[in-house]
Amino acid sequence: MSNSFPRPLVAGNWKMNGLRASHEELIKMQKGYSAELKGKVDLLICPPATLVHAFAHANLGSRIGTGAQDCHAQQSGAYTGEISAEMLADCGASYVIVGHSERRQYQKEKDADVAEKATAAHQNGLIAIVCVGETQQEREAGRTLAVVRKQLKGSIPAGSSADNLVVAYEPVWAIGTGLTPTAKDVEEVHALIRSDLRRILGKVEADKVRILYGGSVKPSNAKELMSVPNVNGALVGGASLKADDFLGIATAYL
Numbered sequence: 001m002s003n004s005f006p007r008p009l010v011a012g013n014w015k016m017n018g019l020r021a022s023h024e025e026l027i028k029m030q031k032g033y034s035a036e037l038k039g040k041v042d043l044l045i046c047p048p049a050t051l052v053h054a055f056a057h058a059n060l061g062s063r064i065g066t067g068a069q070d071c072h073a074q075q076s077g078a079y080t081g082e083i084s085a086e087m088l089a090d091c092g093a094s095y096v097i098v099g100h101s102e103r104r105q106y107q108k109e110k111d112a113d114v115a116e117k118a119t120a121a122h123q124n125g126l127i128a129i130v131c132v133g134e135t136q137q138e139r140e141a142g143r144t145l146a147v148v149r150k151q152l153k154g155s156i157p158a159g160s161s162a163d164n165l166v167v168a169y170e171p172v173w174a175i176g177t178g179l180t181p182t183a184k185d186v187e188e189v190h191a192l193i194r195s196d197l198r199r200i201l202g203k204v205e206a207d208k209v210r211i212l213y214g215g216s217v218k219p220s221n222a223k224e225l226m227s228v229p230n231v232n233g234a235l236v237g238g239a240s241l242k243a244d245d246f247l248g249i250a251t252a253y254l
């Protein structure tokens with residue numbers, strides 16, 4: 001694939017997977033992140049919070065970024081069990097995923113919560129990866145575009161720019177199921193996201209924002225999905241846990 005604009009990002013979301021021994025997988029990724037790949041695509045791993053510090057520091061010099069999977073909206077305080085954006089930045093994270101559908105589902109996070117978390121990320125110098133996407137029921141009801149639109153509008157805070165925002169479109173029904181939308185369906189949603197971003201951020205800024213596709217991305221379908229207009233990379237779950245698969249996805253950009 002020729003040099004793409006904006007520069008693509010392949011991000012791995014390890015979810016609640018990974019122990020200290022998983023460091024070995026990261027080392028394999030670092031070794032496989034060739035000069036050729038570095039010339040074409042950014043790589044990012046978002047391990048569980050317990051590994052952020054170790055991964056961020058193991059990454060020194062390798063240029064694989066480290067991100068977190070969530071943050072609290074407040075800077076500090078009496079919020080037992082929570083982790084703030086300031087703490088993540090302090091550990092060496094440079095990105096944080098906010099509004100992942102699993103948090104919207106299990107923690108009942110709403111768009112306004114996601115926007116507050118993204119603001120906290122920005123205030124602490126982190127790039128927020130804001131996730132949006134419809135459920136199967138919403139897709140079947142023909143509501144995909146309306147749902148994505150509403151989530152975008154509510155989840156992207158004032159002060160967002162191409163320097164601190166990445167958007168990830170993840171159809172909930174495609175996550176971890178092996179199912180993916182058709183290239184045409186992905187194109188339609190990503191075009192809508194781009195045009196809404198232009199309305200929110202202005203055209204110049206919006207056109208620099210990376211819009212990732214997520215949901216059952218693997219080496220065998222990466223090339224097709226990453227070739228869709230306005231798809232500027234991937235947010236990968238299961239296939240990001242193994243270096244071979246993760247790098248196999250990134251090679252879609254070679």
Ligand SMILES: O=C[C@H](O)COP(=O)(O)O
Nearest residue numbers: 013175176215216237238
């Ligand atoms: O954040 C990543 C997504 O939820 C995709 O997960 P998956 O690649 O396992 O389908």
